[in-house]
Amino acid sequence: MKKPAFIITIDTEGDNLWQNHDRISTENTRFLPRFQTLCEKYGFKPVYLTNYEMAMDEAYVEFAQDVIARGQGEVGMHLHAWNSPPLQPLTDDDWRHKPYLIEYPAEQIRDKVDHMTKLLEDRFQTKMLSHRAGRWAFNEYYASLLLEYGYQVDCSVTPRVTWQYSPGNPQGKGGTDYRAFPTHAYFIDPSNISQPGNSSLLEVPMSIQFKHSALMNTLKQGYDRLRGKQRSPSVHWLRPSGNNVDKMQRVAEQSLAEGNDYIEFMLHSSEFMPGGSPTFKTDQDIEGLYNDLEALFAWLHERAVGMTLAEYYQHKVK
DSSP states (O other): OOSOEEEEEEEEOOTTTTSOOSSOOOGGGGGHHHHHHHHHHTTOOEEEEEOHHHHTOHHHHHHHHHHHHTTSOEEEEEEOGGGSSSOOOOSSOHHHHOOOGGGSOHHHHHHHHHHHHHHHHHHHSSOOOEEEEGGGOOOHHHHHHHHHTTOOEEOOOOTTOBOTTSOSSTTSOOSOBOTTSOSSOEEEETTEEEEEOSSSOEEOOOOEEESSOHHHHHHHHHHHHHTTOOOOOOEEESSOOSSOHHHHHHHHHHHHHTTOSEEEEEEEGGGGSTTSSSSOOSHHHHHHHHHHHHHHHHHHHTTOEEOOHHHHHHHHHO
């Protein structure tokens, strides 16, 4: 590639899943065409990593089928274990605790992956090739299922970040610790997903950089331990959070300076809708988001080429 790939990943899911719901709406579907139009303006191709409730939304299916038919994006799989069939409770209130898929028994994990893969392929009439785990929870067994079901790309790894302090099942050990994982794309070792191997599953980690120097991070972690606090290192993502274009540009520049041939952006589909997330609550917030996206995309248009995850995979296997 003459230019690095710019990969846009959208966790395509119900409205404001940060709240504790007993039901999920999918009104954010109506706000996706505006984002798609912006991407196409700059030649970028989003990957809509789609979960169960969105796959059941007829308006979203129609929208995504059109994107696929025109070659302007990709649909992949995103799985939230607590509301993805078949449903078998793991905790006293799965909707409140939102347990990680990897906390379920192996048979239930397989059943959920099987159901979601077949549902998505039926709804969108295309092979599922790309995947991101719900709540970023990934392990070797999960990877083996992706290989078995013919997935080519996973993008669940968040380097420099640990989710072990973010509970799912109250009786569990938290999420996956990615602090020792590579920051570049690699074909995984199925027996140890934190290192390269000879499998056909390409891992494309998120573009994430430390906020502070290595020395400052060490000091901060030591200070946290003294205070009895446990939390992940402070990082910046290639992800809008409101008035953070400069930080996103810095993440992109640092990621490329490390030798990566791609940069990976993410957002949730619900964040395009006023009130669909804790971050963008009002119409004014959404306009601010689009101002930031316009500035970022214009800046990246000169520096990168838009690719889906499946297209990036094809470049890696050539």
